[in-house]
Amino acid sequence: MSPGENLDPIPDCFILQPPVFHPVIPYVTTIFGGLHAGKMVMLQGVVPLRAHRFQVDFQCGCSLHPQPDIAIHFNPRFHTTKPHVICNTLHSGRWQREARWPGVALQRGASFLILFLFGNEEVKPFLLQSPRLVPCSRALPQGLWPGQVIIVRGLVLQEPKEFTLSLRDEATRTPVMLRASFTDRTLAWVSPWGFKKLISAPFLFYPQRFFEVLLLCQEGGLKLALNGQPLGSTNLDQQTLERLREVRISGSIQLYCVHY
Incomplete structure (x- = not known):
């Protein structure tokens, strides 16, 4: 392919x-x-x-x-x-x-x-207000807990390469990363050890088009929705979720909103 x-x-x-x-x-x-x-x-x-x-x-x-x-x-x-x-x-x-x-x-x-x-x-x-610069980082002072939602809204640039949403702990490690690759048109969860779990769904990121990514924290992991469409979940234990202290967004986008 x-x-x-x-x-x-x-x-x-x-x-x-x-x-x-x-x-x-x-x-x-x-x-x-x-x-x-x-x-x-x-x-x-x-x-x-x-x-x-x-x-x-x-x-x-x-x-x-x-x-x-x-x-x-x-x-x-x-x-x-x-x-x-x-x-x-x-x-x-x-x-x-x-x-x-x-x-x-x-x-x-x-x-x-x-x-x-x-x-x-x-x-x-x-x-929508003026776009924010990327990469962009936001602190999670109390980590993540069941019921908390992270919302990211932005605009894909004209010639994009990738978009990443990373969650980091206090040691600046990244237990989980959501990555959209425009080269092979894939959306995946990426672990710290390089393990990639492809998300089986239509690739809905397009140049010069808006998007909304929603992460819902629940017991045992995170649920993902893109433009209001549920796209499955990834597993994370509660201790890992509570240790997360930063959300970081980077890539070929204009960023309009980071809400949690």
Whole structure:
């Protein structure tokens, strides 16, 4: 098998669409394969200085008239005394009960980068700030314990080589490392002794595309999810988990979030 050969077929729901630059508003397009768990949509723009509101609708059809059902309505509003975001659903021409988020990180006259991440039963919108430099290290003062979650969000560079997420103990040893290799398109757990355990799943890291890695600590090890899709686990005893004191991210990415 050649190094560049794809080891797993890519499901239709993960086929990437090319970006659209400077669309005319209102803009309507088809999302190939529909909105499945693990799908991401990125929206980049600038809020006009005198903007009252704007909206992003994920709807069940491409027509403007008649209006189709809207599964997700995302509507930042700036013209009130207290700017806020409205989220809602339109079904059979009727709006359902709205959710209102007080406070808007978006500002008039400012640029923004919003990422929508779709799960099995929910959608998460993120307002991304300026990227952080890599390699990046964050302390784990109390180690890891069952129920703790580590979340890493970033953007893969145009010509990537690899991405690594390492967990280190106080002696700066690395009991476990998650490595994505863009050369052979593999995702694997790597042990301190060089043992590599390939993760049998479609390789979902793509140049100039966003990703979210989630590690869930549980008794006996770590569970992994990528873009909301569970990808199995790796075994670590509780003593090893408690001794971990640092999470380190490196590789061919722009880093936007490290949360735990």
